[in-house]
Amino acid sequence: MVVIEAHVVPGGTESIRLQEYALHIFSGINTNQGIKKAIKRGLIRVNGLQASTGLWVKAGFKIELCDLELPPSKIYKLPLEVVYEDDHIAIINKPGGISVSGNQFRTVQNALPYNLRPSMRKNALPVFRPVHRIDSPTCGLLLVAKTADASAKLGKQFEDRLVKKRYRAVVIGSLHEKGKIDMQVDDKDAVSTFKLVKKSPSIRNRFLSMVDLYPETGRTHQLRIHMAGIGNPILGDKIYGTEGEILRGKGLFLCAAELQFSHPDSGEEMSISIDPPYKFGRFMEMEEKRWEKYNSESEIV
Known part of the structure; x- marks a missing residue:
């Protein structure tokens, strides 16, 4: 059994049961059912011991997520763009519309063995882990x-x-050059900042704004909730968007465009970035052309 994630409960943590607390600390499991199954299978351990779902979490507890080292039963043969890869890590360009992990077969995690080279290191994971x-x-x-x-x-x-x-998004409405959003998500502190990239007029929405978004905290749906909360929902957001302004078949206009971190083996400072999908700029251009055409025809009339 290999420890793949570890967390120490900080001081000041309010009284909470393990099943509820663990949901917010491990990147690899993002559902209550998944956490419950992991605890029952002994994959989540507290202070080195198997724990129960009802255990009350206390400050100083060391909570570990372990792996049984079982390879996936099936590989999802979905080609992915590999942006960077070495023997320790990889960075892929995740397509929109597919989950990173979960109980279903069609996930990015199940497609990783089809796209990445196995690590030759002694502590290589049998299953690549986002x-x-x-x-x-x-x-x-x-x-x-x-x-x-x-x-x-x-x-x-x-x-x-x-x-x-850094995320790149197209949002509905007009924004200032930059700003900070300090707004709780699920009763927890959440902070994001934004910088305007460009703005275009739109017949349907008056304005569309392309922005860079920087989450300072990592709450679920944080950027989507924050932008909707200030009246500028992300284009194509079916959950937090404005009814009647959801684009059918075009997806969410939100892209994780840049990551900065220290390489876990060499310590080198890594900065990896990609361009957002072509549709981001193209949609804004088309909306601006429609606006210009509409106004020129109005002037003639």
């Missing part, structure tokens, strides 16, 4: 650990908020 989450409709950079050491060290960097992430 070390953070990206919402299913979101596309972009996903960091993957190939060894147990890489998984543990990257997990610690995420826990200590040392990993910097």
Whole structure:
């Protein structure tokens, strides 16, 4: 059994049961049912011992997520763009519309063996492990650990908020040049900042804005909730978007465009970035042309 993620409960943590607490600390499991199964199978251990779902978590407890070292039964043969790869880590460009992991077969995790080289290191993981989450409709950079050491060290960097992430999005409405959003998500502190990239007029929405988003905390759906909360929902957001302005078949206009972190083996400062999908800029251009055409025809009339 290999420890793939570890967490020490900080001081000041309110009284909470293990099943509920563990849901928010491990990147590899993001459902209550998944946490419950992992605890019952002995994959989540507290202070080195098997624990129960009802255990009350206390400050100083060391909670570990372990792996049974069983390879996936089936490999999902989905080609993925590999942006970076070595013997310790890999970074892939996750397509929108597919979950990173979960109980279903069609996940990014099940497609990783089809796209990545096995690690030759002694502590290589039998199953490649994504070390953070990206919402299913979101596309972009996903960091993957190939060894147990890489998984543990990257997990610690995420826990200590040392990993910097930049997202590119198209949102509805007009925004200032930059701003900060301090708004709780699920009754927990959450902070994001944004910088305007460009703005275009739109007949349907008055304005569309392309922005870079920087989450300072890592709450579920944080950026989507924050942008909707200030009145600028992300284009194509079926959950937090404005009814009547959801684009059918075009997906969510949110891309994880850049990651900055320390390499878990060499310590080198890594900065990996990609361009957002072509549709982001193209849609704004088309909306602006429609606006210009509409206004020129109005002037003639």
